[in-house]
Amino acid sequence: MTLPDPLRSRAVLIGTSRYTYLEQLPAVANNLTELARLLTDGQLCGIPAEHCEVVSNPDSIAEMLDPVAKAAQEATDVLIVYFAGHGLVHSTGSDLYLTLVGSDNGRMYRSVAYDYIRTELRMSRAKRKLVILDCCYSGLAAGVMSGGDSTGEVANSANLSGVYLMASTAENKTSQSGDTYTAFSGALFDLINTGVPDHPDLLDVDTLFEGVREVLRDKGLPIPQRRERDYGASLRLFRNQAMGERSLVPVKEFYGPISGVEPGARFPNRQELRRSRIHRPLQAGICGTAEKGGAESIVVSGGYKDDKDYGDTIIYTGHGGRDPNTGVQVKDQSPMHTGNAALIKSLTTGLPVRVVRGSGGNRDFSPEVGYSYDGLFRVTDYFVQPSVDGPSVLLYRLERIADTISDNTSQHMSRDLSPGRFERLAPGVYASRARAEELKRLYNYECQVCGVVLEAPGDQPFAWVAYVRGLEPPHRGADAFNNMLCLCSNHRDLFRFGSITIEDDFRVIDQADGEEMGELNVKHEISLESIRYHREHHRVSDGE
Known part of the structure; x- marks a missing residue:
């Protein structure tokens, strides 16, 4: 999808900054100037100036609505x-009523009912329609009533297809004025001017709204x-000005601690979180993919009602199914969603997860404003249960990782791997999780003994790595590919306890009866010395 067709698109920007009876809003005049500049900038949007009409301080209904109708x-x-x-x-x-210069709160007939604009939208042949309302009570236009039951007169009207409506406040809230611009429009302008890192070349209106x-x-x-209705959210309106920043802030996945950022560090906003690499997305609560x-x-910011924060243990609600305007859970969550699958x-890889707490979370552990980085946690369980609103949600149990890893913790730690990618096998003994994952991917998570692929919900395959010669004392094997096997949980334990052994020709032997179980599937070099070591320590003698 491309930017708006400059010849077939139109924009009408209306603003009332000067009032006879109401409080003056000087920032609104700046809003009109800046938005007109952004829309007509050929490097951003490219709507011709003659197709972008600015209506400043309208005195009458006709002065406001005639340009909209045209x-x-x-x-x-x-x-x-x-x-x-x-x-x-x-x-x-x-x-909702939109105000003119002479509008008066006590005489509503001096203002313009939003319903008139809705009528013009309904009659328009435009394929996609964007309405931006930066005013008090603008949520009324979206049909967002305090009870959350309204279907939304604008976007849900049968004849209004391809509509996206942004409203600066809920139906019962007053809007905020900033210094140069009003708060809502100012935030929108900043996002358009700076762009959104790690997003496509063209920004859609939903990405802008989320930011x-x-x-x-x-x-x-x-x-x-x-x-929004009929894919109005997919309207791509501006070129992404952050495309050039991709080399400045690495987007490669990174697990574990971030150098130079200690637990307890505070951040005023999502942009600073991203710059620190603690949490890269500007919007999503979960960073990473399966x-x-x-x-x-x-x-963790209290966005979902089912979240429970106990400090060192967190019950974290998965993503999806929530009404973005009311916060009510209206649909079941799916394990297939990117964040939930991640x-x-x-849980299956054991890789650590960085936890950030936002000001909206449990007051005992969350900052009063902004965000705080609270260290590394590990996902130890997940389950499904009905939410407090009814539809089912995915809940994840995360527990704080008590011990931290220093450079001299273990001889098995590789200097070329990112910190945080290690599994504690025994006191002072750590194994590379990254190397283990690489082996699993080599075998597509198939057990080398039986060929079975285990799957977690969401079609997530998983397997276990067994070390042929154990890493912990007294074995002191190497944390290396040639000392590793990819196994299902059953054969991992059987191999670990010596119930099965491997011959030099890679035949798998059941030690219970000495019978051959088949041949080991081998796609990587395996140390025969380690295989012999395992046999010698676990083979059952003829006299037993």
Whole structure:
């Protein structure tokens, strides 16, 4: 999908900064100037200036709506309608009114009912429609009622396809004015100007909304709302200005501690978290994928009602199924979702997960503002249960890793591997998790003895690595490929306890009866010296 067609797209930017009876909003004038610049900039969006009309301080209904009606008739690709100013709601109803210069809170007939704009949207032939409302009570336009039961008059109207609506506040909240721009529009402009790292060349409106919401939440400001219908969220509106930053902030997966960042470190916002590499996504609460080894980091901020934070133990709710406007769980969560699958993978790999706590979490362990990095945890369990709202959720148990690994902890630690990728096998003995995962991938998680592939929910394969000659004393084997086997949990334990052994020709022998079980599947070099060592220490003699 491309940017809006410049010849077939239209934008109308309306703002009321000067009032006769209401409080003045000087920042709104700046909003109009900046948004017009962004939309008409050929390097960002590219809508021609003649197709982007600015309506500043309208005095009448016609002065506000005539440009909207004209643009709605002409647009056949993208139609954008923006309003900034005071929003009013009638004392006897719940309809949103947009204000004119002469609007008065006590005389609603001096304002413009939002329903008029909705009518023009419905009549437009534009394939995709974006409405941005930066005003008090703008959530009313999205149908976001306090009870969360409304379906949303704008986006859910039968004739309104391809609509995306951004509202700066909920239906019962007042908007905030910033210094140069209003708070909501200012955050939007910053995101457009700086871009979103690790995202495609073209930014869609939903990515922009998510970024703005995170910024406002970090500042403790009213949380914006949205509604979309028929893939309106996929509208790509601006070129991503952060594309050039990819080399500045590495995006390669990284597990374990980050050099120079100690537990307890504080961060004012998601951008700083990302720069530190503690948690790379600007929006998602889970960083990492099952394909790369599991979750690198998570943010615990009280976003889900089923989260439980006990300090050293966290019950963390998976992602998905929640209404973004009300926070109510409305659908079952799926283990197939990227973040959920990543946490399941973390359970099977044992790789550590960095935990970040946000100001919205348990007050006993969370910062008052911003975010804090609280060290490494390990996923030790996960389960499914009904949420407090009804639909089922995935819950993950994470436990703090008590011991940390220093450079001189063990002779088995490789200097070329990232810290945090080690499994503690015994006091002072650690094995490379990264090397173990590499072996598992070589065998596609198939057991070398039986060929079975074990799967966790979400179609996540897993296997275990057995060390032919144990790493712990007194064996002191090498943490190396030629001393490792990829096995299912059953044959791992049988091999570990000597119930099965391997001959030099890789025949597998059942020590219970001495019978051959078959040949070991071999795709990598295995040390015969280690195989013989294992046999000598576990073979049952004829006299027993």
